[in-house]
Amino acid sequence: VLIDPIPYIQSVSNVTTSSGGTDRESDEAYRERIHIAPESFSTAGPEGAYEYFAMSASPLIVDVSVREATPGVVEIRPLLQNGELPGQEILDLVLETCNDRKARPLTDHVQALVPEQVPYDLNVTYWIGTSNSNTVATIQSNVEQAIKDYKLWQCSKQGRDIDPSELITRVKNAGAKRAMVSSPVYQAVESYKVAKLNTENITFGGLEDD
Structure with a gap:
């Protein structure tokens, strides 16, 4: 629904199917993010830092796994509320957040994947x-x-x-x-x-x- 009229724009629509959705981060997810927040102070690539940044990407994310699949390749897998698997939009958000040069070491190749x-x-x-x-x-x-x-x-x-x-x-x-x-x-x-x-x-x- 187009709330504020925009010149030359007649209508708006989603380009992808909506899924999930939440007004605010759950208390449990917020509590976990506070617990691992100190890990984010380092950009040396600790597992906890990647978990923190990934969970910060969306309030829908309640769990994150991080592992080094091969030397230099870091796999990040987010899980959503009620055990739902993330769609491509969530994966893109996680990758954008965790692949920032302020969040990852220069030599890490970060991948956002479905669990x-x-x-x-x-x-x-x-x-x-x-x-x-x-x-x-x-x-x-x-x-x-x-x-x-x-x-x-x-x-x-x-x-x-x-x-x-x-x-x-x-x-x-x-x-x-x-x-x-x-x-x-x-x-x-x-x-x-x-x-x-x-x-x-x-x-x-x-x-x-x-």
Whole structure:
């Protein structure tokens, strides 16, 4: 929408598809950026400095991985809110910010890339104790929310191992008596990769004696 009329301009439109969007940086991302801010005082190429400058490029960025892929080549991979992968516009912003001569050593070749994804399936069966038979609907709702929170937790940071024990803990804390996770199995995730949910199957196994 063209708010202020401009001579000879009849209309405006986006040249790319809009995605994400935020009014301001989240408290968690801002807290992390404050924590690593001292790293930005050096232009000797510390990992933390690249993380700081990359996170400063956009308030949508909540996590950044930095690694030297080959001597002199620095790969920077930003991750957006809710585990979303960055589009080309965000990558261009990160590259512009981190490739500035005031931010990088002269000999570094900086690349802004999309985090690699590690797919996993989610197959969970849970049971509720008979002593909670009067609150089955509430517990089921809590379990559904716990699983939703786990999925967000799993994809919100690069290098976060795929950990079924975290899922079991959350489901039991939500009120389930027992939880059986057939997948995923534990899998280590490298620092420049992020977990990605492939298929999902959640089953309520019924009531069990306490």
